[in-house]
Structures are given as structure tokens and as C-alpha cells.
Amino acid sequence: MIRALLTTAGPVTKKELAARVGRGISRPLSRLLERGLVREFVPTDGPATPAPPPPDWASVVPESGSALLFGGLQASDYPGLIGKHETALLLAPEILAAKELHRFLLPHFPRAELYHSGLSEGDKGRIWEQVRAGTAKIVVGTRSAVFLPFPDLDLVLVEREEDRGYKQSDMLPYYHARALARRRGKTVLLASPAPAVETYHQAMAGEIALVHPPQPSREVERVCVDMRKESGVVTRPLAEGIAQVLDAGRKGIVVVPRRGYFQAVACKNCGEILRCPSCGTPLVYAARRAQLVCRVCGRAYPSFTCPSCGGRALRFLGTGAERVKAELHALFPSARVALIDAEAVRRRPGIDLTGVLSREAELVVGTPIIAKGTALPEIGIAAAVGIDAILAASDFRAGERTYQLLANLSTRLTAGRLIVQTRYPTHYAITAALAGDYVRFYSQELESRRAFSYPPFSHLARIILPPRQEAALKSALREFPVEFLGPSSPPGRGGKELFLIKAPNSLSLQEACRAAKQAIPKAEIDIDPERI
CATH class of the missing domain: 3.40.50.300 (P-loop containing nucleotide triphosphate hydrolases)
Known part of the structure; x- marks a missing residue:
């Protein structure tokens, strides 16, 4: 079957392939598809619209610094973008997107590695050491790949740069892979058909280069x-x-x-959204298990009593x-x-x-x-x-x-x-x-x-404090040019209070947050939060 595919110019239908091979093709074809060695597609009706020729990336993309590729990239763009660079790191916001990108690259770069949190510790360690030794030169990965120890990194490409999956905000240390990427590569490309408002504003202000890659006719x-x-x-x-x-x-x-099955579950008596007692995440209804479950910590609740009114009747929303x-x-x-x-x-x-x-x-x-x-x-x-x-x-x-x-x-x-x-x-x-x-x-x-002084016209920090610390926070920050929003009560945080702090610039915000941490050591501070 492989010989028949290699000697065929262009796509071949399953019927034609079966005729050439002379026996059943379903099982071996499935194995080839699973390994990504062949690709199945359904042709569209009518003549195909030819894709625009890939640009001369050497003349379009700056040799150093950052650029926004506004409009996104096609699969055919990656070889030209990467080809002139000896080392390259390509970031994707989710494991699923990273796998798809890696599959597109393999025919052109057979030694490209895939790095994400779903790998075994052994595989992650192997890739880490190969990158350190300089034998792994092209890596596709999720946000944690930004820490791979490239001795000299020529290109970092951040796909769907606006995605909040690049921000680690569920555990310390808080970091944004996009921000770290801009410090690591000689050339940093931020690609998206819908970039973050802050990135778009920077590009329009000339702080980073703006490139519009040619788009196929749709x-x-x-x-x-x-x-x-x-x-x-x-x-x-x-x-x-x-x-x-x-x-x-x-x-x-x-x-x-x-x-x-539904977006949320509420108490039918008082309207309270039911949340996991362990982590505060809204519970969802798992139809197959006929239970309320928490998608974050995995706990299941066969029965549940509303903590506000004691009601047991449920109303499903969304x-x-x-x-x-x-x-x-x-x-x-x-x-x-x-x-x-x-x-x-x-x-x-x-x-x-x-x-x-x-x-x-x-x-x-x-x-x-x-x-x-x-x-x-x-x-x-x-x-x-x-x-x-x-x-x-x-x-x-x-x-x-x-x-x-x-x-x-x-x-x-x-x-x-x-x-x-x-x-x-x-x-x-x-x-x-x-x-x-x-x-x-x-x-x-x-x-x-x-109008409301939100980024990119201000800088934000989210501060979560133990109960009854509002006065201490305001006292610590009274000398800084910051605006307070709050407090609110984040669910599942045991009565803690959440504040948003606005500052006119990054330096003022960092100094204010440093003072808050010194005054209240148990304060949880996230600068430039993706989730409010």
C-alpha cells in the first residue's frame, strides 16, 4: 500500500487505492492514518481555489525583535518561516493544537519534537536534554515549553497569541508564555487572526512590527x-x-x-449557583453518571443540599x-x-x-x-x-x-x-x-x-487577601498612584477578599504590589491577570 501511495501523483480515492493494491485496505489504511503518514480529506464541491503563493518571509519578517502576524498562518507558511532559522520554538495554547501543528511540520522537519504536560516524565526529560545539548533544534509545545534550555534560540512563534491558555494563573509561579517568549528569541512572531487587544494596540502604535500574511480565498x-x-x-x-x-x-x-450537560446548576428555591465545597468551582451535571461533578477537582456529589437555604430542588441553566x-x-x-x-x-x-x-x-x-x-x-x-x-x-x-x-x-x-x-x-x-x-x-x-481605563490604557493586578485586610492594603498603597476596585468574594476561598488594582504604568503597579506583599505576606498577587 505504501508503494502504491508513493507512486501516485496527487490524491487517490479509496476505491482506486483498493483496485491498485488488490486486497482489503481498511485496516492498514487506519494504521497509516493513526501514525500521521497519510491524510484523508473530502474534496469541496467545484474547482478548488488556488492558495496564494507563500511570501518571501526573509523580506517580510524582521531579523530581530517582535512582529504581529495579523490574520494567522496557513499550514504551507510554516516551512518558509522556519526554514531560514537553525533553532525554532513554536508555541500552541492547547495540547490539541500543538499536536495538530506538530503533525503539519513533520513532513518538512522529521526531527521536530513535541513537548507538553501530557508527556511522561521520561519523554519530557529526554527532550529537555536534547534541547540543552543542541540536538533538538525545532520544538512544538504548549506554554511550559518556553522554559526549554535552548542555548541559542533564533525564532519563537506564538500561535493564537491571544489565548489565555498561555497564562499560568492556577498555581505559582504566575507567568505568561507570550511575555516570556518575547525575552527568549532573537525573532518573536505573534500569530493570530484575532490578536489580543493589547497586542493590536502595540502594533498600531509601532511598538512591534505589523505583518499581514496573505490569506487564502474563503x-x-x-x-x-x-x-x-x-x-x-x-x-x-x-x-x-x-x-x-x-x-x-x-x-x-x-x-x-x-x-x-448544562452550563450551571442552581438551587430552585433561592437561585444560588451550586459550587464545589472543595474548590469553589460551579458544579455541572454529568448526565451519564446522573451526578453533580466538579470539573476541576473531580469530586462527585450524588446528592446536594443548597448551602444557602437548605433546598434540594435543582434548576439547570444553559x-x-x-x-x-x-x-x-x-x-x-x-x-x-x-x-x-x-x-x-x-x-x-x-x-x-x-x-x-x-x-x-x-x-x-x-x-x-x-x-x-x-x-x-x-x-x-x-x-x-x-x-x-x-x-x-x-x-x-x-x-x-x-x-x-x-x-x-x-x-x-x-x-x-x-x-x-x-x-x-x-x-x-x-x-x-x-x-x-x-x-x-x-x-x-x-x-x-x-473610557473605563482598562488595559491597554492601564495595568492591572489581582490581589486576594485574607479576611479583614482591606484597611492594611489601602494603607500600604496610599503613596502609589493606583485605583482600587473591590472587594468581592471569590467563590470557594474561605471568606477571602479579591481586589483589582489599576495603575497608569507597569513600574507603578510593580512597586505597589511589592509594597502590598511586604505589608500582607499572605496576599496572593497576579499581575496582568487573564481571569478576573
Whole structure:
């Protein structure tokens, strides 16, 4: 079979391959697909639109310093970008995205290594030592790879640089891989179709170079479904779009912001959101186990009493990925429906979207991790369900997160339909994303940030204090030009208090935080937090 594939010019259908081999091909072909030696795809209807020629990266990208590659990269861009550099580190925000990027690179760089937290300690140690010795020259990894001991690092490429997965904020030390990357490489490239507002502002101010890589022609129909006029988890326009794609022999993906069956569980009596008594994370309902579970610490609660009023009646809120999967399975019983979320990645370390679409399912439901990556021609429809949970979050970055999710999701399509279900069809983050108008989004977002003095027009720190320490904090910071927001009570933190501190510049913020730590040693301080 390998000989037959190597002697074939261009793609070959399964029927043609079986005729040439002369025997069953299903089992050996599956093994080749699993190892990434061959790739399966579904051709789009009509003649393919030729991709633009890759640019002369040597003349486009600066030899040193930082640059924003606004618009994102195609798979064909990586060889040219990396080729002129002896050593390169490519960062991806999630393990799933890192695996996909590594797979794209292997045909061009067979010795490229993959480094992430899911590897065994032995594999991580082997790669670490090879990097130190200079024998591993190209590495793809998640945020922890930024610490690999390259003796001399020519290029660092941060894919989807806006993703908050680059910030470690759940344990000390707090760090942002994007910020560290800009200190490590001679050339640092920040790539994204929807960069962070702060990065965009820096590029427009000339603090970093701005590069617009050529983009392929996309024939994408963008549809907004107004949930004030529609009902159901899977609306009629979405169901009809999926049916058309399946009839054409193509695939579909549906992104849902939250795992589980519902987004949250509340007490029916008092409305209190039920949280894990151990870590304070909102509990979700696991339909298969018929239990409330915590997705952070893993605890399960077969029965639960509301801590506020003692009620036992529950009310389920919102839509989770598992519920959407169940709805799609009921609507399309002959289609295979798969679920990809963080739990699936942990359970199946080798899972990736391309493999699932080619071998296991016609429809894939997933959390936002499946929206990050290059275009897959077999995808005919991409949908966003339940995104109002992001837009309505109590976070000044809510609009930005919504726009970035939709912009990233649209890059998964070469030709097809993008469908967004929302109760806020006129919000500028959604209208700009559907129109592909980044100027409109960033101008309005920056105007809002300026009005309320949020980054990039200020610098933030999140400070969590033991109870009754507000007076001590304000006393320690009274000599610094900072603004206080709070206190609020972070859930599951035993009565601790959360403050946001705004400062006009980074130096003032760092000095204020240093003074706060000296005055209150138990203070937990996160500078430039990604999560409020």
C-alpha cells in the first residue's frame, strides 16, 4: 500500500487505492492514518481555489525583535518561516493544537519534537536534554515549553497569541508564555487572526512590527441566528445546515463554551449557583453518571443540599457540550457524533480533530479547543452554540473573548457556512466577527477600554487577601498612584477578599504590589491577570 501511495501523483480515492493494491485496505489504511503518514480529506464541491503563493518571509519578517502576524498562518507558511532559522520554538495554547501543528511540520522537519504536560516524565526529560545539548533544534509545545534550555534560540512563534491558555494563573509561579517568549528569541512572531487587544494596540502604535500574511480565498456564508426568535438547543437553521452538509458528504463542527450537560446548576428555591465545597468551582451535571461533578477537582456529589437555604430542588441553566452532542445524535441518528473536550484529551492522549473527522465521526461537538487550528477542507459547517455565556461574563474582556472565538472558528472553513446562535445579534463583537471587520471591533473595543481605563490604557493586578485586610492594603498603597476596585468574594476561598488594582504604568503597579506583599505576606498577587 505504501508503494502504491508513493507512486501516485496527487490524491487517490479509496476505491482506486483498493483496485491498485488488490486486497482489503481498511485496516492498514487506519494504521497509516493513526501514525500521521497519510491524510484523508473530502474534496469541496467545484474547482478548488488556488492558495496564494507563500511570501518571501526573509523580506517580510524582521531579523530581530517582535512582529504581529495579523490574520494567522496557513499550514504551507510554516516551512518558509522556519526554514531560514537553525533553532525554532513554536508555541500552541492547547495540547490539541500543538499536536495538530506538530503533525503539519513533520513532513518538512522529521526531527521536530513535541513537548507538553501530557508527556511522561521520561519523554519530557529526554527532550529537555536534547534541547540543552543542541540536538533538538525545532520544538512544538504548549506554554511550559518556553522554559526549554535552548542555548541559542533564533525564532519563537506564538500561535493564537491571544489565548489565555498561555497564562499560568492556577498555581505559582504566575507567568505568561507570550511575555516570556518575547525575552527568549532573537525573532518573536505573534500569530493570530484575532490578536489580543493589547497586542493590536502595540502594533498600531509601532511598538512591534505589523505583518499581514496573505490569506487564502474563503467562500464562507456567515449566518446569525437570533435566539430571541428561535428555540431549542439546535435551532432549525442549524439543523437544516447540518443536514445539507451531511447530504453532500462533508463534515461539521459545533463549538460550545462549556463542558457537561448544562452550563450551571442552581438551587430552585433561592437561585444560588451550586459550587464545589472543595474548590469553589460551579458544579455541572454529568448526565451519564446522573451526578453533580466538579470539573476541576473531580469530586462527585450524588446528592446536594443548597448551602444557602437548605433546598434540594435543582434548576439547570444553559447548554453544555454533552447536551448538544445528545441533541445532534437524536436529530441525526445515522451520523456519528463525537465529543472533544479537555476530558477527552486527557482520556485519549492521541486524539485530534483531523483524526476524529476522518475516521470516527461526521459531526464533532467540542469546547473552544477545536476552534484553534488551520483550515480543514472537509468541514462544511462550523457553528457556535451557547456563546452568550462568554459575552455575558463579568469580565471586561467578554467582548474580546467572543470575537476571538468566532474569528478563530471561521478559519477552520475553506468553503461552507458559519452559524452563530445568540440572543445578542447586534453586539459589535458578533457583528464584526460575522462581517470579518476587525477594524470595527478593535476600534470600538479600544474606545470602551479607554473610557473605563482598562488595559491597554492601564495595568492591572489581582490581589486576594485574607479576611479583614482591606484597611492594611489601602494603607500600604496610599503613596502609589493606583485605583482600587473591590472587594468581592471569590467563590470557594474561605471568606477571602479579591481586589483589582489599576495603575497608569507597569513600574507603578510593580512597586505597589511589592509594597502590598511586604505589608500582607499572605496576599496572593497576579499581575496582568487573564481571569478576573
